[in-house]
Amino acid sequence: MTALADLLLARIARDGPVSVASFMAEALMHPVHGYYATRDPFGAAGDFTTAPEISQMFGELIGLALAQAWLDQGAPDPVTLAELGPGRGTLMADVLRSTAAVPGFHAAARVHFVETSPHLRALQAARVPQATWHDRVDTLPEAPLLLVANEFFDALPIRQFVRASAGWRERMVGAQDGQLCFGLSEATSLAMLADRLGGTQDGDMVEHCPALPGIIGTIADRIARHGGAALIIDYGDWQSLGDTLQALAGHAPADPLAAPGHADLTAHVDFAAIAAHIGNTRHTRLTSQGVFLERLGITARARKLATGLTGAALDAHVAAHRRLTHPAEMGDLFKVMALYPATAMPPPGLDP
Numbered sequence: 001m002t003a004l005a006d007l008l009l010a011r012i013a014r015d016g017p018v019s020v021a022s023f024m025a026e027a028l029m030h031p032v033h034g035y036y037a038t039r040d041p042f043g044a045a046g047d048f049t050t051a052p053e054i055s056q057m058f059g060e061l062i063g064l065a066l067a068q069a070w071l072d073q074g075a076p077d078p079v080t081l082a083e084l085g086p087g088r089g090t091l092m093a094d095v096l097r098s099t100a101a102v103p104g105f106h107a108a109a110r111v112h113f114v115e116t117s118p119h120l121r122a123l124q125a126a127r128v129p130q131a132t133w134h135d136r137v138d139t140l141p142e143a144p145l146l147l148v149a150n151e152f153f154d155a156l157p158i159r160q161f162v163r164a165s166a167g168w169r170e171r172m173v174g175a176q177d178g179q180l181c182f183g184l185s186e187a188t189s190l191a192m193l194a195d196r197l198g199g200t201q202d203g204d205m206v207e208h209c210p211a212l213p214g215i216i217g218t219i220a221d222r223i224a225r226h227g228g229a230a231l232i233i234d235y236g237d238w239q240s241l242g243d244t245l246q247a248l249a250g251h252a253p254a255d256p257l258a259a260p261g262h263a264d265l266t267a268h269v270d271f272a273a274i275a276a277h278i279g280n281t282r283h284t285r286l287t288s289q290g291v292f293l294e295r296l297g298i299t300a301r302a303r304k305l306a307t308g309l310t311g312a313a314l315d316a317h318v319a320a321h322r323r324l325t326h327p328a329e330m331g332d333l334f335k336v337m338a339l340y341p342a343t344a345m346p347p348p349g350l351d352p
């Protein structure tokens with residue numbers, strides 16, 4: 001039992017069961033015991049590895065795609081270069097290195113990070129000291145915005161609902177015999193899930209991310225009014241169905257309720273929900289990460305980097321290229337969608 005499980009059990013005994021979203025929020029972001037608040041979960045010694053941690057090629061190509069979008073829109077100066085949930089700061093460090101030769105880009109770009117974990121903010125500051133940090137997207141500058149979010153939306157808390165006739169029962173976290181357990185609320189009708197009544201039947205589970213509409217709405221509003229582009233990369237699909245809540249500890253799947261605060265929790269990203277909140281911007285077609293990176297030239301970049309490598313370093317480099325792009329690895333599971341102004345063309349590598 002973790003310290004956070006004890007706190008949650010006491011809260012449930014006092015106030016009753018909590019939503020899956022409240023449970024996720026505590027497990028990931030509790031200021032003392034939360035997963036992200038207390039540790040560096042990335043890499044071989046942590047619980048998972050993300051694309052920027054696998055190879056520098058990922059951040060380099062994202063950087064060049066954003067810089068091309070900036071050039072295509074007349075090279076506005078200043079421009080906000082923002083990242084949501086920057087982890088160790090690796091992606092932005094690679095973005096900045098690959099764009100150093102783009103004339104005028106660094107002089108115009110102001111780096112902004114949206115990050116709630118003080119522990120990860122310290123790691124980010126070591127890599128990208130010039131950044132300005134925000135708790136929320138709302139305080140990003142009123143200026144043209146180039147934004148990247150890799151594996152950010154999958155960390156946002158979700159609520160889960162099970163269809164019951166014309167209504168929905170919410171999946172809750174309660175307690176039994178001193179342990180956390182799942183249960184279901186009474187059925188209610190919910191206007192926000194009206195569009196999910198088509199295409200589902202009794203017993204189906206759907207998920208809803210309460211924070212997503214506000215975050216996407218704010219980003220889309222900045223891009224519609226000032227220009228720019230947002231690249232959203234995550235695992236998920238157009239519209240997920242079923243239970244996608246997943247816990248990872250030590251690179252292996254775990255029981256989400258077993259050790260709150262000690263395991264990473266994620267849920268698939270519902271890209272249809274993103275597309276529903278883009279206001280006056282446009283969104284590109286949902287494209288698999290493998291196709292996107294190939295279109296941006298990852299294989300040519302991989303060949304160039306390979307020329308200086310031999311032995312184990314070369315093997316690791318080849319494996320990293322495969323891991324990022326191959327459909328059986330991250331290539332298909334991860335998807336990319338961009339938001340861009342109605343008056344501009346989509347960022348490179350993506351179709352309108």
Ligand SMILES: C[S@@+](CC[C@H](N)C(=O)[O-])C[C@H]1O[C@@H](n2cnc3c(N)ncnc32)[C@H](O)[C@@H]1O
Pocket residue numbers: 036050051052053084085086087088091114115116117120135149150151152155156
């Ligand atoms: C799975 S990590 C991804 C890190 C990085 N983007 C990468 O690809 O390596 C999720 C990141 O989002 C941050 N995060 C999670 N929820 C957040 C929230 N509500 N607001 C701001 N940052 C958040 C975490 O602290 C962490 O930096």
